[in-house]
Each structure stands twice: as structure tokens, then as C-alpha cells.
Amino acid sequence: MELQEKIPVPIFTEVDRDVFLRDIYPERRPALLRGVNLGPCLERWTVEYLGQKGGDRKVKIHVSTVPQMDFLHKNFVYKTLPFNEFVKRASETKHSDFFLCEDESYYLRSLGEDVRKEPADLSKQFPDLADDFHIPHFFDPDQFFSSVFRISSCGLQLWTHYDVMDNMLAQVTGKKRVVLYSPQDALHLYLSGDKSEVLDIDEPDLKRFSEFVKARRYECVLEPGDLLFIPALWFHNTLALQFGVGVNVFWRHLPADSYDRKDPYGNKDPVAAARALQALERALVALDELPAEYKDFYGRRMIQRIQKRAYCESLSGDKQEACDTTLPSILFTNPG
Template sequence: MEFRQPKIPLPHYTDVDKQRFLQDVYPRRKPAVLKGLDLGVCRSKWTVDYISRTGGGREVKIHVSEVPQMDFIKKNFMYRTLPFDTFVRRAAENKHPDYFISQDEKYYLRSLGEDPRKDIADISKQFPELAADIQIPKFFEEDQFFSSVFRISSPGLQLWTHYDVMDNLLIQVTGKKRVVLYSPRDAPYLYLSGDKSEVLDVDNPDLMKYPLFPKARRYECYLEAGDVLFIPALWFHNTVAEEFGVGVNVFWKHLPSECYDKTDTYGNKDPTAASRAVQILDRALKTLDELPEEYRDFYARRMVLRIQAKAYSSNYE
């Protein structure tokens, strides 16, 4: 039986400045496509030849996958290092005369800080010449800035479904990208492993393995070159590069700085209070193991009811 899931389109906004973003878009806490923003000369200049030449031969760490669907849980890819200009030209190819695994392999760059364990990704520091071409929308205060991640994908590459703990803008400079999103409320249906969903193929999922997945409401959009997607924190997203594409993800801290893990350089570690709560829950569940099965079942159900009452006490979508 063919899997069909209703697709909820995202709202589109044009002529968005900071005031309108903060007034009409941001308070809704839902994803939105922003069109017609002034992103600078990157729109016209960022060809394959220009990017590779301007970025130069500095070495970058990339993902290389034999299949289009990259799975971060099972790690069906390898990490390799290439000069940036070589990587860009390979990523733009459909067939590769030079390759690591096969002529059809896919490439993906998620830029890193100088020391990924300590430094955040910042395009102005890692790729200053290219950063000079792009005008990042100033929809947040300067001291809220967390990172600006340079992303380059082979055509056809699909990235795993995951959430981030910070609000972000996905700026699609070149190429076309499909983005599928799921509300934080639908987390019970996404079979989570940390911040990632085990459901890799959102178009043709294994319903024997993931029977609750059809309950998740699917939001979807296609980003054209020049579009910007606002993704609120905790919204799950899965992307497919319909074409060779170059983009920049900008993350900012919308909560007070002390809420975030100070060791987080990727923007995907749960807030410190959430991490403490999960640790307390783990200890509580371990304590329940001291009881006979009948009592363990009864008190575990009571805990679930209390958590549900807390979780569903708001109208957040």
C-alpha cells in the first residue's frame, strides 16, 4: 500500500524587515518562507567556479555517502578531507572521475570552527572572502548571534530528520531544496534517538517498524535560490537538495545565554535544565526497578500521566 501523508504548506512572506519579522512571523513560533530579501551579491556571484576559486585550497572535512539518504544514527557515510575548491567541483558533479567509494557518491559540507570542540562555525571567520558577499538578515540582536554555518550539498542528497535547540534562518543562496518539517508536538511519532529521528525515508517509511509515524503532521516547502526559511527551535526538519546547492544557516540564542550548554559548538545540545530533567527521570525509572512488576507498572503510568498533564498544559503547536 502506497504511503500518503497530507502536506501542510508553509506560509510565505514578502517585503519582510526586522519590524515585520518580529511582529508578524516570529511570535507564531511556526516555520515560514521569507521571499525577496536583500541577501547581497552572493545571489549573482556564487557560481561553482567563483565559490571554488574564492574559497581556495584550504582543507575541509566533508561527509561522503554512497547513497543519497544520509543516516546520522547508523553512520552510512564516511568523513574525508579535501581541498575546498576540489570539494566544490566534485559536489557539483553528477558523476565523478575521481571518487572515494563510487562515481555516484554524494558530498556534504557542514562548515566547522577552527577547533570544532571549542569553536563555533562562523562564515566570516572560516570563509571571510565569501562572507563579504552575503548580507545576513538582521532579525535578531548582535549579542544573540550563535553561529553561521556554510552548507554545500550534492544534487539529490537527503539529510536526516533532526531538531535544533536554537532558532535559525536557512538561507538558500543557490539551488533548489525541499524541506519537510514536523512540529515539536509530534515528537512521540518520530521515533527519536537523541535529537534525530530514526525514520530516514519520510516519503516511504517502514510502517511495520514505525507504525505511529503517519500521525505526524507533515509541513513542506520548496526553497528557491534567494529564499530564506525561518525554523523555530525544536521543529524537526529533513532536507533534500533538488539541485547542487549552497546555503548559510544562521543560529541565534533566543533564550538567556545561561540556558544553553556552554560546551555546545553545534547548537544541538539540549538546554541545561532539560538535560537535568532527563537525568532525574532516568534515576526515577531506575528506582522503579526496585518494585515488583505490578507496582512498577502502576507508578510508571502515574508518572506518565503527570508528564502528559505538564506537557499538554499549553496551547503551543
Template sequence: MTFLLDVVSNIDASVFIEHIYPKRRPVILRGVDIGQCVDKWRSVNYLTTKGGGMPVKIHVSATPQMDFINKNFTYKSLPFDKFVQRASEDEHEEFFETKTESYYLRALGDDPRKDKADIHQQFPQLADDIQFPKFFPPDKFFSSVFRIASKGTQLWTHYDVMDNLLIQVVGRKRVILYSPADVDKMYLNGDKSEVLDVDNPDPERFPKFLEAHRHEGILEPGDILFIPALWFHNVIYKDYGVAVNVFWKHLNDSQYDHRDIYGNKDHVPFSRAQQILDRALKTLEELPEEYQSFYGHRLISRIERKVLQKGKPP
């Protein structure tokens, strides 16, 4: 079943905070002032000249549908200006594998092993062009991530643990989201879904995915998509595209893994619960197999009863 994402126009911070944020549902926000980037960054020449030649690590793939689980792409490094030039064109004079290869930048921090991405740190020459809406307290800010890709690039379906404003600056983007309530239909491998082709999922391999509710919309330049933590999302760049997303913390600091730099490491209580479960399952191995199965089902029933009592996420 497909639902269209709600589009809400010209709202200010108080409407977002009081009426939209508490619902914890994705929504497209149109007409919010994000600064001059929408006009300025439309020009590839402006972006390359201002952005300069700092090396950036990018994903390069012969096919536009990028697959993180089977890694059908390679990581390469290019100067930022060269990368933007290539991402903005359909065919490349210089290339790594094929002249129609796709490029994707997910900007990293200064030290990619330790630091979070922050557009003000890595791209200060461009950062002043974009204004982030004041929709959350500054001390809850986590990271701001430059995302630039070739036309047609599709990013695998995944969830993040932070709340997210995906600010679309250049080009149109199709976004598809699935509620956390559909987690058991997503065929997860960590934070990523194994269902690569969300438009034509293999019914033999992924029968339950067909029952997931799909929430779909098109982002136009200047739109912002609010993606609440744990909502699965998949994007297709309908054009060469430039976006910045801002992650922030909805929960207390202590519930996030302090080693997380991407905003996708599971919450600390869940990681602890998983370790405890591993120990519980190991303990059951003291019994013969058919007893393990019996008590395993009792554990599942307990978890189901407990989770159902808490109500379903949106």
C-alpha cells in the first residue's frame, strides 16, 4: 500500500516544534527559508569554484542502484570540484570504470575515523549559503552532511538513529519511507534492508516486504524532508542533486553510542539488550534442541506481549 507524504508549506519553528515534531511522522516542508544556496548552488561553476579542490571520498558505481550489502561500488578519491563536475554530467571524459558511472558523496568529518561531518568545518566557503531551520535546540545538533550524486543514483534503504532534516538544494529526489512499525517486513542486515529494488521486490525472497506501507514523495529544490529516527528511507536522485542533511538527538546523550560518527549506531540500551539476548540464547543451549525450541518460543511470546503493551510506533 502506498501513501503520499504530507506537504506542509511556509511553517515557522513554533509550528514545527508544537504540531509536527511530536507526531513523529515524516513530512515534506516547503517554503522554509534555507538561505541563498537554492539560487547559488544551482550553478555547477559556482559550486566547483567556491568549493575548491579539497579531496573527497566518494562512492563510484557502474550501476546507479547502489548496494551497500553486496558492495557493487568502490570508494575513490577526487578533488571536490572535479567530483561535482563529473556528478553533474551524464557521460564522463575521464572515469574510473565506465563513462556512464554514477557518483555519490556522503561527506565525512576531518578525521573520517573519529569526526562527524559538519559542513561548516569541511566546506566553510559554502556553508554560509545555507541556513538550517531552528527546529531543535543547538545542543542537540549532531552533524550536517553534504550529499551530492549523479542523476539516477539510488541509495539503499536504511534507518538512522537520529532525527533528520534532509534539505534538498539542487535537483529533484524521489523519497520512499517505511514506518518503524514495519521493521519485521524489511529484511534487515544491520541498519540496511536487503531489499534493493523497492519497486520490484522479489516476492519469493521478500514476501513480507510486499505488505510494508510505502510513504512516497518528490522533493523539489528548497524542500526539507523531516525523517524521524528509525524511519526507513530510500532515495533516487531524479536529477543530479545536491543536499545537506542535519542530524540531531531526540533522546538523552547517554542513549546514543558515543563512538557513532554516522548517526546509525543503534541506541545503547538496544546494544546492551542484544548482548543479554546472546547470553540468554547461549544459556538455552544447555538443553536438548527440542527443549530449546520450546523455551525459545516462550521467550518470543514474552517479548511479543511486552512490546504489544507498549503500542505500535507510527
């Protein structure tokens, strides 16, 4: 018996800018776009070609003895390799040259020139390869934030997390499973920052993560040439079914000043959200000054206030009236 129903991500074909902006983008839901022109990369990007064009530029990579990488507990190490050597190793299942063990897994998330200040941009870091990849014109040029190489060994699985910008994940070679969860299911994902503590989403520890089964699981398999639209705040978990090369394109869908200017990765919470979370932390510290029963009572009042202001008021009609009775039970569980 499956823990969660698998809801297929809808597939769209013959999508151009007008169709995307009219029929797909306003829905704010994941969509798999098939048949979009991604350029000659689909035919050219073999391991040999990537190594030749990418050259010996040094890249910082994740290396792990197990394919299920865990960012919260850091079960990997960072290493540096020439790009051509990295691609060669990542495409292998057994390695004659290795850091930790002969079947170690590799993952590259490309970085900007100055990793502390500049977002990744294929046209700057890998200009010869960038010419092969056509970024879909589904957003205005001034909204562009970054284009990121995602290259991983077969079997490599990345932790569940969300991004604060809209993005497109283009699968150029290999196949990749992507599982997604709605922002509305955040309370069931046991968050630590922008990441879920539920590392194994296929066989979760339900004694620790009992609420996880309530999260609705959206799923798709990306094939070469597919493009997955991932709206901001949608959680996603990827599993490389084969050695694969992808390009992740992010763009600013909110006004530019909504984002942290010192964020080259594009994963820091919007400025206003960060302020709100900091204020919440101060409020929780203030609650600690109260006796337990007062802390519990005013904590519940805070939850109701947040629900009514941030969620209920966004609804209309009967949904708004019913909102006060629909707060997930996890928040009102009596710890005593």
C-alpha cells in the first residue's frame, strides 16, 4: 500500500510564450512542458563533448559515499575537480580515481565567478556550452536571475527543499524523477529552514514524521528535452534515474527589491518574509518569559492571528468563513 497518492504533473505540448503566460503560469502549479526548443544541446551534450567544451575549469562539487544526499546533516564533502574530469567521473558507476570510495556519487550545482556575490550564469562560466542551450523566452530578460548546471551521478537523490524564485528545470540528457509538494502542505513536511527533515520520501520514518502522509505528492519523470516549471515555494525532490545533465533557469517574478541583494543562490527568503520570521523569533523568546499555561494560551492566539491574517483573508465567501475551523491539527496538539 502506497503512503501517498501520486498525483501526476500535467504535461503540455506545443507551448510558446503566449500559451505559457495565458494558460500555465497564472495557475501557480508545476507543469511539464514537452517539445520546447532547447537548442542543439540535446544532440551535442555527450560526456566527451561536455568535457571538451567545458575544459579544465575548476568546479566545486558534492561527493558522497551514499546516493541520498542530506544537506541538513551534511553526509557529503565538498571537493574540487576540473570540469572535464568531474563529468567523466559522474558518468561512471565505478571509479578508478575517487575521493572516498569507488562507487561514490557526484553532484554539481554550478556557481558564479565570485561565489559570494554573483549568481551562476552559463554564458559566463561555460560560454561554449551556453551557446548550445536556448533559454525559453517565458519571462522578460530583465527578470533573469541565474542559469545553473545540475549534473549528477545515476541514483543521486537531492533533499526536499523550496526556492523563492520561479524556475524552469530543463533536462538535457538522462532521466530524472521529480517529486513535488505544494506550499500549502508545508506544515506536513517538518521544515528546517527551506529544507524538509524527511530525507527518505519513499520510505519515511512515520514514528518521527507521522504528519508526512498528509502531504499531497505530485510526481513526474523528466526525459531528455523536457522542461519542468517549478513555481516559487513549491517543494521538490529529485532522483537521477540515469546520469543526467540539466540546466536550471531562475527568474525574479516579484519586484527586484523584494529579494535579498546579497543572495547569489536565489534561495534566501524575500526581504519582507525574512523580517516577519525574525519578528516571530523575537515573539517566541518573549513567550518564554511566561508560565507554561500562559505560553500555551498566547501561542495559540498567535497561531489564530497568523492564520486569519495571512491565510483566511486571502480566501473568499464560504471558504473564508470556514477557515477558522480548518487549521491543521498538528498545531493544536497538546504537548502535555
